Amino acid sequence: MQNLTGKKALITGASRGIGRATALALAAEGVKLGLTATSKESLSGVEEELKKMKAEFYSAPADVSSEEEATQAVKQLEAELGAFDIVINNAGAAVRGKFMDLTAADWKKALDVNVMGIVHITKAALPGMIEKNKGDIINISSMSGLKGTEGSGAYSASKFAVLGLSESLMQEVRRNNIRVSALTPSLVETDLTRGDGERNPDKFMQPEDLAEYMVSQLKLEQRTFIKTAALWGTNPF
């Protein structure tokens, strides 16, 4: 088992939901954090929580769909922390609607945030990881990356793309001792999915569950990695 203490992790979409829970879980393991989300304001809540934990963290807001902003944020965070050991590409946008209702702008948003966001952040962080000859990149896809459902065309297409790019990058950088994996969770109770009334917390995954899983995965000896992990709630429907 690897000790995560002192490692440096970049987390996108760290302000809320799965990203926030992952930041708190990694901080509890003594990981130093570089955080991004769309704005300083949205990051302020998790920053307060991390301060209370006396965690070491830096944050740099960026719209991950912008290559310029994403690259700048990674550079800024690397200037504070040095090259990253762990990158969690978690930022994502839920773009939903039936095929004939989705506009070109909807499709562009889904692909720009959910796919190009990962590309921009990873391109900026990867050279430092290759130099270290070690590292972990976890990309958050979705069950929608395995299965299309009514009204999920743009979101689903973007999450299928995350699996393709993750597997391809995994084959390229495993020789550099960098593990690239993708997670395909089913429904997790966050802002992205709330709104359909109260859900039974014993049946639906919580962001903390996914965070706990990622911590366990990251602790696996470097010789072992999980290419794709599907996490499901217990019989929620």
Ligand SMILES: NC(=O)c1ccc[n+]([C@@H]2O[C@H](COP(=O)([O-])OP(=O)(O)OC[C@H]3O[C@@H](n4cnc5c(N)ncnc54)[C@H](OP(=O)(O)O)[C@@H]3O)[C@@H](O)[C@H]2O)c1
């Ligand atoms: N919840 C689920 O059921 C579920 C299931 C499977 C997969 N996922 C995936 O898990 C990831 C996290 O989801 P979540 O449920 O935790 O979502 P969430 O609570 O809605 O949080 C989304 C996060 O992404 C950030 N973000 C959104 N657009 C961005 C952009 N253009 N640039 C930078 N950051 C951006 C948000 O920042 P701001 O706060 O600044 O807006 C926020 O931190 C997503 O990739 C999602 O597709 C979620």
